[in-house]
Amino acid sequence: MRKEKLIRKYDKHVNMYKGVCNNRFFDRWRRHLLANVSGNVLEVGVGIGANFPYYDKEKVHVTAVDFSPEMIKSARERAADCQINADFLQEDVESLDFEASSFDYIVSTLTMCGYPNPTGVLKRFNEWCHEEGTILLMEHGLSSNPVLSITQKAVDPLFKKAAGCHCDRDMLEIVRNSGLQVDYKNSYWTDIISLFWTRPSK
Numbered sequence: 001m002r003k004e005k006l007i008r009k010y011d012k013h014v015n016m017y018k019g020v021c022n023n024r025f026f027d028r029w030r031r032h033l034l035a036n037v038s039g040n041v042l043e044v045g046v047g048i049g050a051n052f053p054y055y056d057k058e059k060v061h062v063t064a065v066d067f068s069p070e071m072i073k074s075a076r077e078r079a080a081d082c083q084i085n086a087d088f089l090q091e092d093v094e095s096l097d098f099e100a101s102s103f104d105y106i107v108s109t110l111t112m113c114g115y116p117n118p119t120g121v122l123k124r125f126n127e128w129c130h131e132e133g134t135i136l137l138m139e140h141g142l143s144s145n146p147v148l149s150i151t152q153k154a155v156d157p158l159f160k161k162a163a164g165c166h167c168d169r170d171m172l173e174i175v176r177n178s179g180l181q182v183d184y185k186n187s188y189w190t191d192i193i194s195l196f197w198t199r200p201s202k
Helices: 005-011 015-021 024-033 071-080 118-128 146-161 172-176
Strands: 039-044 062-064 086-090 103-109 129-140 180-187 191-201
Touching: 005 191, 024 103, 024 129, 024 191, 039 118, 062 071, 062 118, 071 086, 103 118, 118 129, 129 172, 172 180, 172 191
Parallel strands: 039 062, 039 103, 062 086, 103 129
Antiparallel strands: 129 191, 180 191
């Protein structure tokens, strides 16, 4: 899918994301993942700003990136509501270039499904994160249930066309191939949802 078409698709999905992301499951997972975030934070694929309520506003400065102008607009509003100190970049993360070791934390939630080269994106996180920093991921991907995984693979082309992302990616394999060091991992719904606490390999 061409990038311009994908951006328009995400622009139209703002209200849908507000409905999907604001539920008790995601609330619990986000709270768990982001409990100790502090310092200079890069959040990639910020979307509607769904993570902002879970940051400690006294402890973070967030650089928030998304290529959708409507998502950025929504995230700005959420940051203001949550009194989060944030700068916003309407950019594609795959074309960004930050200095090495710029961030204490890098956060990505439900974004790796959409990148053409998710392993390459994670390798960039490895470069941008401070050597003593942390890279936090909450992603959806391939189920460990054989029946569900077969179904995911079968419907993936339709899912990508409708939602703009893939539903059949093996997130653990992608993270391992990126070179990030996995300190801890939690999985839910037969591994469809995975939370990763990782650190860069310098």
